[in-house]
Amino acid sequence: MANIAIIGSGFGGLSLAVRLQAAGHQVRIFEKREKIGGRAYQLQDAGYTFDMGPSLVTAPSIIRSIFGAADRRMEDYVDLVPLDPFYRIFFHDGTHMDYNGDPDRMKAQLAQFSPHDADRYDDFMQDMKGIYDAVITEGLGKQPFDTLGKMARFVPRALRLNALKPVASMAKSYFEDFRSHFMFSFHPLFIGGHPFRAPSIYAMIPYLEREEGVWFARGGMYAIVEALGKVFEELGGQITTSAEVDRITVTVGKATGIQIDGTHIPFDAVVSNADVTATYRRLIDPEHRKKWTDRKLDGLKQTMSCFLMYIGTKKKYPQLAHHTLILAERYKELIDEIFAHKHLPVDFSMYLHVPTATDPGMAPEGCESMYVLIPVPNLKADADWTAIKQDYADKVIDFLEAWGMEDLRSSMEVCHLFTPEEFASELNATDGNAFSLEPRLTQTAWFRPHNRSEEIGSLYIVGAGTHPGAGVPGVMLSAEATLSNILEDHPVTRGRMSIPSDTRIEVQHA
Template sequence: MNVVQGFGLPKPQSIGSTRPHAAVIGAGIGGLAAGALLGAKGYRVTIFDPLDKPGGRAYAFEQDGFTFDAGPTIITAPWLFEQLWEACGGKLSDDVDIRPNIPFYKIRFPDGTFFTYSADKDAMEAEIAKIEPDDVKGYRSFMAESKEIYEYAFLELADKPFHSLPFTLSTFAKLIRLGGYRSVYNVVSKHFKNDRLRSVFSFHPLLIGGNPFTTTSFYCLIAHLESKHGVHYAMGGTNALARGIASLVTRNGGQIRYQETVDTILTSGRHATGVRLSSGETVPADIVVSNSDPATTYSKLLKDLPRRRWSDGKLGRQDYSMGLFVWYFGTDRRYDDVGHHTMLFGPRYKGLLKDIFKNRVLAEDFSLYLHRPSANDPSVGPDGCDAYYVLSPVPNLKGDADWETVAEQYRAKIAAELEATLLPDLSKHIVSSRISTPLDFRDRLLSWQGAAFSLQPNLFQSAWFRPHNKSEELDNLFLCGAGTHPGAGLPGVVCSAKIVAELAPDPETLTAVQAGTEASV
């Protein structure tokens, strides 16, 4: 068997209608990648998605001449996509133009000062020394610890399925030694004394839906991941990456059926037999892959299945990520002193996160992430214009915010803050605008509780404790995406797709079984 290094899959098989069928629920990055890899493995693949084009959370809105990435904007492990393309018989650079962002981003403190975050060690130490010279040594020790965590938790475990307790226990001693029982903030505080620097080096879990004060310290690995491999952007937006993966699916004979919602996963005993669409159409399948939230998969798509582990009660007790308020807007002028990625820290850090994750109240203050892709990509807006989105972490729908009432008021507060800090006269130059709230995540993306990143990455919601990539409830149901192992973020969902493709049975074996069954009949 000719195997592609990195993903461990055979090179693409010939297209044929008699191949075993894989039904994939959801055309997000995880579902698309799983579909592409299963096609390369020899399956006939059909992907179903309620939206009108690929991407899921990585969708793109196009209006008034602007292109707005709906969700993820930061690519931190481009080699994973290179391996994905190679496994499917292609070359990433032929379909998608991924370029580094230098610096990664700028962080603005409430007093108007900035911290420039990059991979340049000397520049980073100079930035730290401006705030607290004594913490330069702490930066060095933190990056050393981040590297150690990365080399084990990411390189060795991110693409390995945590299905068995023995395997989990075999990794447990080293995971404990690496301090997984501590939070990201706890580890960062061990190395940095200055509160501002503690915020700078601990906010990363928010990019994948975690509270830095409760997220397992394994996610300290992000600092080394960024430093080693950089922060990248796909020209045309992240949805260009989704479109590229979609093309891998169709090149190998797969089909993507947009504006089709899966209503039910059909079962017989412990076997998934296909899916039923909201239209009433049933589609038989040899395996089913769900890129939907695990809570949606189990509580809605398998609502009538008696479940051993993921009962409705247990799913309801899990801790889900925060929600997001996102304002997409275009301006008829450029703000060329604003970079591609800017974080605007609010007056509170721990208190705000407590309000979002624990108290679930919509606070008066906020912290923001401002994305300006037109800083590097003129294709996302008309000449002389800027395209933006600004994101504010907010409580998910377990909170009591009435978004139908407060959304515009909240947008106006954010606009006023941006006008006062980074974008002077903003209100005079807005020519395109739209908003997204946790209601949109629930209703449009079918996200449980309107959570933007599915389950939080806490210690006891990681690895073996997350819903498994090979379902515990059905023998031929597989899960990929943010809610399963290894978790949210583009690297995580691609790794989950790789795990699914490797766990799925060899289609030649299924074909032989089918042939034997037909012969006996």
């Protein structure tokens, strides 16, 4: 049994913690913030409950497998509710689509705009199944991509499946109407990818959604966070919150523990679930970094950021589905503007999460809890969010009122803002990224920072910055990849007990 520290309690850290503890290691999580969850944090105010980050539950089989690894049933901890539609998408011309997993209803809606696209729907889904099978069914997503040999075996298969061409080009080769093109290419945006350059590995998401559904956890995404934290503690794991790690200690090329407020706590292995760039740059002294030098880290492409408004209204907005997208006319140009870090676009494309559409318990009776998410450039754009955020929020409210959400401003009881600056300060996200490293070909699989550090023994990465990447299913798969690396290096030899560190630090418990 090894004593293992996990820095950070995002979904990746929690999933790995449960799996490692269940496998027989002794695990302790150190989390900077007051509560666990990372980007999946929860905000509560005046009877309104908000998930602050992820909202769409996809691939429940991946979540279920974590509970299974701990010999538990997910259903005993989390109540998942299927959603239909998956999304309601409003286009700039006033048309809308209720996107879901029912082929007949999808084709009927597609046919209104393009009979050709309706005819191509089945072909698209069939071809995306090939990518889904490789990544999910055959497990490429949960295997560490740490040798060139694995990459060499993967590339011919990916080429055969067309999985390396950009998602938007893939969608274009099937669909002609702008609505269908958007619907089958926008998914990379949910994990910080540019649809016109993210590889088509991500084009399988519509198939994954159709195969496994889109779900909501009653009580919000945070119910899953709490369930994983609970299982981990039931297994004997320890969680320490309000504990920011300021250093990973390394001796003769091997991680030997962590340091908090000058106190060294020894461990047999250290896993970082914190931002991968910040892990190497801020937590590990430069003399131990031959590969991840500051210069190399500067070259990593961080994703865009998000501007978020958590709004509680005493009025209901029944035109909004649980997941709603409201789109501007510009697609590629708008995303280019955001990704190129130049300036804030003047037109808005936004995503609204309205959990009260499914679970009225997320707000006082008769009220609506929602968040508005607008993709914005990360902090490389040089915007002073402290100065501009209120003005920007006012513009968003004006826009939504003009769009059809009557009396939004006057019915708001609660409104909290979260900007790229908070991504940087609250989550230690480099450049205030919202989704870690951009999922582009040159940062995919072997080219992404590895789950097992390339140069420091007993140091591992889990979460959005390593293979396979961001998104709740992605980081949960990363936990499996990292687990297999750790178990190779630290097999569980039951009976050999090392003593967990009892070093005391001033902390609050989640």
